[in-house]
Amino acid sequence: MKKQRNTRQRQLVLDVVLARGDHPTADQVYADARAIDEKISRGTVYRNLHTLAARGDILQVKLPDVDRYEELADRHYHIICTECGAVYDAPIPYDDTLDRRASEISGCDIKRHRTTFEGRCPECKQRCE
């Protein structure tokens, strides 16, 4: 891997993701970063999110529609509210026996799985009734 530099912008992108503590999209990271450094560009934010995720400093959460990012953590699942789009960590532990079972039965070399629950968050659930 080629040697990487620590630029002000890269540090800022990392700080923003860590400061939020939730699951921002690239565009939300851009907005937050822009509030601090009004010169930083979208391209730089996208590039640094990729760099940081590849390097393992943050996690990329692949969900339908848009990718999101979060602080580094153990493997876990997510809940996405189908009404308001909010994303939460799910309170169900990662089941790594599934990866072994799927590998054996399918003949694939399964590295991991991603599970996303869909439903209504407490607020939307209440508002809809």
Added chain:
Amino acid sequence: MKKQRNTRQRQLVLDVVLARGDHPTADQVYADARAIDEKISRGTVYRNLHTLAARGDILQVKLPDVDRYEELADRHYHIICTECGAVYDAPIPYDDTLDRRASEISGCDIKRHRTTFEGRCPECKQRCE
């Protein structure tokens, strides 16, 4: 729900998805449909895929990057090859106790979950070694 018509184009889109038996993207469906009706437009294919999925005639498979579609079937998981992008049905049964557990613990009203395994399919696995 408003009354829907059965047009030649809508039937064609449905036929194409059923004929494939795999997990085509909208663009693949468009290509297949176009091979039969060289006048059908992309917009029509996209609109009909939505209509058919909403109506329950086909399933929409929400995966990262692009949505895919497949024949109507019971809930099940998918395997996506990280090398070649191929998508398969996973040989692991849908675990609906997870939805109940996640609902109880999180306070959300969970309707379902989607699980996608990531790894290398048998061909890519072999080719890479």
Added chain:
DNA sequence: ATGGGTGCAAAGTGTTTGCAAGTAT
């Protein structure tokens, strides 16, 4: 006849990239 559906092209999203200038090492 009537309102849902179609083809077309333009507009939207979300993301990537080429390039010249800037900067961390």
Added chain:
DNA sequence: ATACTTGCAAACACTTTGCACCCAT
């Protein structure tokens, strides 16, 4: 000094939409 990074804008890939015409019911 070197080559990784940046800002900018253009380009991309995928999808949605406005509109006038068409056709299934």
